[in-house]
Amino acid sequence: MKKRPRRPKTASPNLLRALVGLFILAGVSYWIGGAIDVWEVDLHWDRHVQSPFSYDSDTLLVTDVQPEAKAVGVAVGDKITGLNGAPYAGIAQWTEILVTAHSTDMLDVEFQRPNGSQGVATFALTQRKRAHPGISDWTVLIRDGFIDLLLPLVCLFIGYWVVLAKPLDRNAWLLLILLTFPSVLTIDKGMSTGVAFAARGMWFETMQLLASPALLLFGVYFPERSRIDQKVPWLKWLVVGPILAFTIVLFPYLVRSYFMGGVAPVWTHTIDIADRVVNALNLVCIVLYLILTLDKLRSASTADARRRLRVLTVGMAVGVGSLLFVFVLLPHFGIASMRGDTPAAFWIGSAGAALFMVAPFTLGYVVLVQRAMDVRMIARMGTRYLLAKAFLFVLQMALIAIATWRLLLPALHKKQPEASDMAGILVFFALVLALRLGIRKRAQAWLDRKFFREAYNAEVVLNELSDEVRRFTETGPLLETVARRVADTLHVSQVAMLLRRGEFFQLQQSIGIATSGTLSLPSQASAVRYLSSTNEPARLYRDDPDAWYLMAGTAERNVLDLVNAELLLPMPGRNRLMGVMALGPKRSEAAYTKADLHLLQTVATQTGLAIEVAELAHSLATEAAQRERVNREIEIAREVQERLFPQAMPDLEGATVAGHCRPALGVGGDYYDVFELSDGRTGLAIGDVSGKGIAAALLMASLRASLRGVTLDNPRDFAKLMDKVNRLVYEASASNRYATFFFAAYDPKTRQLDCVNAGHNAPLVLRCSANGSTEVLRIEADGPVVGLLQFAPYGEQTLTLEPGDLVLMYTDGISEAMTHDDEEWGEERLVAAADSCKHLTADEILKKLFADADAFTAGAPQHDDMTLLILKLEA
Template sequence: MTRRRQSGGRQSGKRLPSAATLRVLAAVFALCGFAYWMAGALNTWEYDLHRDRHIQEPIDFDSNTLLISTVRPEAKAVHLSVGAKITGFNGAPYTGLSQWSEIVETARPGDTLDIEFLAPGGKAGMVTITLAPLPAAHVGIARWAVLLSDGFVDLVLPLACLGIGFWVVLAKPQDRNAWLVLLLLTFPSVFTIDAAHATGLGLGLRGLWYETMQIMASPVLLLFGVYFPERSRIDQKVPWLKWVVIAPILFFWVVTIPFLITQYYGGGVSWVSLMDKLERLVNFLNLCCVVLYLVLTLDKVHSASTADARRRLRVLTAGTGVGVGVLLFVFVLLRHFGLKILAEDTPTRFWIDSAGAAIFMIAPFTMGYVVLVQRAMDVRVILRAGTRYLLARAFLVVAQIVLLSVAVTELVVPTLHKQQPQPLDLMAVFVFIALVFFLRFAVRTRAQGWLDRKFFREAYNAEVVLNELSDQVRRFTETGPLLETVARRIAETLHVSQVAILLRRGEFFELQQTLGLSPAGTLSLSPQASSVRYLASTNEPARLYRDDPDAWYLMAGMAERDVLNTMNTELLLPLPGRNRLMGVMALGPKRSEAAYTRADLNLLQAVATQTGLAIEIAELACSLASEAAQRERVNREIEIAREVQERLFPQAMPEMKGATVAGHCRPALGVGGDYYDVFPLSDGRTGLAVGDVSGKGIAAALLMASLRASLRGVTLDNPRDFARLMDKVNRLVYESSASNRYATFFFAAYDPETRRLDCVNAGHNPPLIIRRNDDGPHTVIRLEAGGPVVGLLPAAPYVEQAVTLEPGDLVLLYTDGISEAMTPEDEEWGEDRLIAAADCCWDKDADEILDHLFRDADAFTRGAPQHDDMTLLVLKLK
C-alpha cells in the first residue's frame, strides 16, 4: 500500500470545523488583536501629542519586590531614596499595579501624591510629591520627524501585519498554517505596543493579551517550521521533540495568568523567585524554538517531497531573511554603534527607520504569499519582477521627479520672476516637460525590454516567442496544423511535457491534439462539466492544484476528474470564439515543476484567445467550403430535377379543331409542385389537367410526378365517369404520398366535335370560362363542381360537371400562384385583374393570351420575389 505523505495544511483523517465557523473564530481573534492595537494607538497618540497633559512618574519600582529603583527630581526634592519599599499611596495600602496605573493615568501636572514607604532601615515614612509634567522630547521639525517615525514603526507596521494575518485566515480558514501565520503576525503589535497606560479591568485584559502573545510567539514559530509547507521528516521521526520545548512554555503561560492577576490586583505574590527562574528557562526555550525553526526549515529546503514545497521554503527563507535582517540591522546594529544620524533629535532618523520598517514588511507579505498561493513562484522570478520594477520603473520615476524639480527651480521659477520672459525661456520649459513625458512613456518600455534581454534571457525569449505565436495563429486556415503548431511551440517555450487540446465536436469537447500523452480511448468533456462551465463563464485560465483545489474542481464529477488526471492537467486555458467556447487547452506541469507565473498566464491567455478565433475561422472556412460544395451538388440536382420536370410537361400541344391551347409553369424554386397537362384521349377528345401540390421544391415535384403518372394511368381506358376517375387518382396519390401531402386538381376532357367539356374539380381554383356577349359585357362561368383535394383522404366523393362551350369562349385553368401574385406591399393581383387582363386580349389565340397574362402579372408585382409556383393553361375557341 502506498503511503501518502501528510501535508502540513489541512489535517487528513480529522473532521475540521466548517469554514464559516472558523472564519467567525478568526474574526473574534482579529477583533481582540485590533482592539489591543487601537487602545495602544490611542494611548500613543495622546502621550505623543499632548505630553503637557500627563505627569512624569516620580519613581520607578519593582512590581514584585515593591522596592524603589529610580527617583526623579520631584521625588528627590522630598528626600525619597532608592531602596525604599512602597507600602501605600494616598493613604491606601498598596493593592497592585492597577492602583498605581490608576494614579498615573488620572493625575495631572501640579497634583500631589502621598507615598507611604519603609526606609531601608525598616522605618516607616510618608512623603508628598508635587507631580511634574512629562518633559517635551523634541522641538520643531525634529519632534514631527520622530513622531512620524515612531508612528509608522510602532503603529502602521503592526496594523499591516494584523491585516495580512487576518486576510490569510479568511482565505484559508481550514489551513493550520494560516492560523499559525495569524498568530505570528499578531506578535508585532505586542512587540511595539505595551499595556502600560491601561487602568482597571482594561489593564488585566490588555496585560493578559500582551503576555500571551509574547509567550506564544516562539512556540508558534516552531510549529510553523514543523508543519509548513509539509510536516518535517525530523518531526516524523521524533514527534516528542517539539513538545519537550513547547510544553514548559505552555506551563509557564498557565502559571503567568494567576501571577498577573495577583500582581495587578492582589498586591504582589510570594513566588516571585520561582517566576524569575521559569522566565529564564522560557527565554532559553524561546531561543531553542528559533534555532529549531531554522534547522527544520533549512532541512526541508533540501528534503521537501515536491518542488513546489522547496520553492515555498526558498521564498519564505529569502523574504523573512531580508525583512527581519533589515529590521535587526536598522533597529539593533546601527543603534549599537551610536551613529549621529540616528539620534532622536534628527529628521534623518525618520527616513532610516521608515525605510527599515517598510523593508521589514517583505517578511509578513512573504508569509502570506507562501501560504495562500497554490504554486509559489521561484525566488528568481520574484527577483526578476522586483528588479524590473525598481530599475525600470522606480528609477525612472525618480529621474522624472529630479528632472521636473530641476525644470521648476532652474527654469520655471526664474521665468516667472522675469517681467518679460523670452521665447527661449518658455521653450526650455516645454522641452524639459517633454523630456519627462518621454521618460514616462517611451524609455520605460525599452528599459524593461533591455533588462529582460540582459538579465532574464529565458523569460524574455518565452515572452517574445508567445507574442509571435499569438500573431501567427491568425494566419492558419486549417485546424490540424494550427493545433500542432500551438501545442509544440507552447511546450518548447515553457518547457511543458504534456499538452492536450479538446475541441467542440457536436455535443462534447473531444481530444483533437496531444503532445507527450498517449491516452487509451477517447477523452471528452461535456459542456456541462464543471471545468468547461467555469472556463466559459470567466474566459480566464484555471489553475488546478489538487492539494488545495478551487471550487470548480471540487464540484467536478469522477469522470471529469479522471479525464483531467489522464491529461495530467495543471492549467486549463479557454479557447474562446466570438459567441461560444470553441475548445479547451490542458497544460501539464513544467519540467522544472515551477509554477505558472502571472506573466505566463497573460501570454498564454493571449495565445489561447487568438487560437480560439483562428479555430472558429478555420472551421467556418471549412464549413463554408463544405456548404458551397453541398450547394453546388444541390443546385446540380435541382437542375437535373428541373430538366426532368420540364420533360413531364407537354412538349408539344395537340392540334384541336376550332381551338388553340397553350400552357406554361414557372416554378418559384427551380422545381415545383404545380402541374398541367394536355394530352389526346383515344376517342378523339383532349384531356386538360391542372394541379397544385402542397408545398414547394423537390418534395412537391415528386408528388407532382406521381400525380401525373396516376392520371395518365387511369385515363388509358378512356373513362367516361369522371367522378370515378378522380376517386382512383385520389386513392393512388393517397397511397404513394405522406399524410401531410395533398394536391388540388382539375381534370377535363374537351370534345372538338361537340365542344362539350366534361370535368371534375378536386379542391382546385375554379377554372374560368370567359364568354363575350353580343351586347358587349362578358360572362364568367366558374367550374366549381367536384370534391375535396386528392391524397388527403383514403376515399372521397366527387361530382362531375359538363358544359358546352361556344365559339370564341376563353377557358383559363390556373393555380393560385397566378391569382395571388403579390406586389412588394403584399397586394394580390386577384381573379378580377386576371379576368380584366384576359378580356383585353380575348380575340387573340392561346399562345398570345398566355404571354399577355404572364406579362400583366409581372408588371403588377413590379419585380417582387415570386412566392409560389405560377401555372396557367389557356384554351381558346375560334
C-alpha cells in the same frame, strides 16, 4: 453504494475580510495609543510623574524604591494594601494614578511591613526624567517614532496587505499574526486607563501568546506542508496546544490582576508554572521552525518552493540577525546598547532596526508573490540595480529642472508672453512627456538587461510566452517564437523542434541546423519513449551516455547527431507527447544548470499545450468550415423547396385561395400545393411528412412530383389517384418514412369539392347557418397515410360548398403550436380565430391566423412545421 468524499468547506472570502477588518481595527487602535504615548513621553515628559516605587503585581510586594518614597518609610518587601485612601484594586488603579497625576501632587500609600505591622506614607510625586539626556527632544522623538512606531506600522500594513489579497490562504493569516507581533514588542500598555488599559493589555498578551505558535505553524505549512508533519501531525499540536490552553487561566488572571486587587497565591503559583512552561514551549516552537525550514530546503517538491525558502531564510537571517547583533551581541561586549544615551548607541540602534525591516518585507514577498525570484536576482536588484535606477531618476529630474529654468519660468515671469515663450512652454511639456513616457521606458529596459541579463531574460521568456501563447492559433509562428526566444535567452546555437505527425516526430522548426531532407524520429524511438514515460528533460552526454541512449538505434543516433542535441525536452499535451525540443550546447560551453532545466521544462510544457490548442483550433476551424458548407447547402435546399410551393395563386370565380408554409428548421416536411387541372377544376393539396430537415424535405419533393405526375391525365377517381401516389411514395422512401396527405379538386362552377384524406388532420369547413351561428364540418380521413403500406384502400368524398364557406386545411404544427409552458393552441382556438375573420379574403385570413398563433405562443420556439391552406368562397 460508495459515498463520494465530501469537499472541504472553505470560509467565505467576504466573511474572512470582515474578520480582517476587525483585526485591523484592533491593531491600528493599539498602534495609535502607542503613538500618543511616544509623543507624550518624548516631548511632554515634564507634564508627567515618575513611579515612586515598583512592586510585583502578583504578590503586591515592593521591589524597588525611589528616594521620595524611601524618605517616608516605604521599603523593599512592604506589601501595598491601599492607595489614596482606597483599598488596592489592581494594576489599573495604580496606572490611572500615575497617568493623571502632576508633579508635586501628594500620594497616600498604605502598606504592610514584613513583620505584620501596618504603615501609611504620604509624599509628593516627582517630575518624570528625560529618557535620553544630551539628545534633543525631537531627535529622540524621531528615533523612538522610527523604531517603536514606524517599523511596527510598516509590518502591520504588510500583514494587512497580504491577508486582504489572499484571505483564503492560511499562510497569510499566520503571517498577519507574525507581523502584528513587532507592534506589541515595542509598544506596551502605556499610559492608558480604565477600559482602554484592559483592552490594550489583552491585545498585548494575546499577540505575545500567539507569535510562537504562528511561527511554528508557518514553518509547518509554508510554502508546502512539511514531510515531518505528514509523518507526525500530532507533534505540532503537542507544542501549540498547551500554549493556546494557557489562555484558560491567563485572561481570568489578567482581569483579577487589573481590576480585582490581585490574585490568590494559588493563582500566582499556577500562572508562574504555566508561564515557565509556555516560555519553554516558545523556545521549542522556534527550534522546530528552524528544523522544519532547513529540512524543506532539502526536500521541497518544486523549484519555486525552494526559491521561496531560500529568500525567506536569507531575509529572516538579515532582519532578525541585525536585531540580535545590535541589541544582544554588541551590548554583551559593551560596545553599544539599545537604551544607551550616547549618540553612537542611538544611531547603531536605528541602523539595526532599519535592517530588521528586511524580514517583514521578505515574509510578505514570499507569501504574496506568484512566483519567487532567486536570491541572487533579488540581491542584484537591491544593490547596483537600485543605484543605477536612482541615477536615471535623478538624471531625469535634473533635465526637467533645467528645462523648467530655461523654458517655463521665463515665460511665466512675463506679464505679456510672446509667441516664442508659448513655443518654449510647448517644448517644455513635450520634453517632459518624452522623458517620462518614451526615454524612461527604454532606459528601464536597458537597465534591466544590463544588470541581470540572464535572470531577466528568463523571466521574460516565461511571462511573455505565457501571454503570447494564448494569441497563437497556428503552429508555425508559435514554434518560431519559442525557438528564437530560447536561443536568444540561453545563447544556444542549435534548436530543433520535432512535432508528432502520425507515427513519427518530424522536424518542423529549427535554428542553426543545415540539413537536406526530412528529419524524423519514430514514436517507438528510445528517446521518445523515455521522454513520454518520465516527462522530464533528458541530458545527452555521449562520453557517458544514459541507458536510453545506449538502447537507441543507429538511425536515431544519426538524427540526434544532425541536430547536435545536448538536451532533449518533452513537449506534452494533455494525454500524449506532442513534440520534442532538442537543444545544442551553449556558446559558452557551460552545462545546463538546474535553473535552466526548470525554465526550459516550463517553456516546453507551455509549448506542448499551445500546440495541442493550435491543432484543436485548426480542427475546429475545419469543422466550422464544414458546418458553413452544410448551412449553405441547407439554404440552397430551402430556396429550392420554396420554389416547389405555389409561386402564384390561380384566380377562382367566386372564391379566393391562399397558402403558406413556415418550416421549423431551414427546410421542412410540410407540403401544400394549388394548381389548375385541365378540366377547369383547381387542385388543392396539403401534407405532412414524418420527421424534419433534409430527409423530410426530400420525401416532400417526391410526394409533390408524384402528385403532379398522376394528375396529368385529369383523373376523376380520387381513390385510384391516391393509390398511385401511395405506391410511388412507398417505392421512393425508407420503410420508416410516410406522410399524411389531403387532396381535393374544386370546381368553381358547381362549387363541388371532390377530395380524399390519407390520414391527415381533418380539414374544416366553416359555414354560416340560417340563425347566424357558425357550423363546422370536418372532412375526416378515409384512408391510411401514404408511403407506409404498399397497398392501401382509399375512399373519395364529395362536398358541395355554399357561398361564404371557409375551407381551412392545416398541418398539426398549427393546431399544436405551444407556449413556453407547453400549452397547445388547439383546434378550438384555431376555429375561433378563423370564425372571427371569416368575412375576409383567403389571404387576409391566412395572415390573421398566423398572427393569432404567434401571439398565443409569445415567441416560444416551435418544433414542427406550420402550414395553412385556405379556400374562401364569396358570400
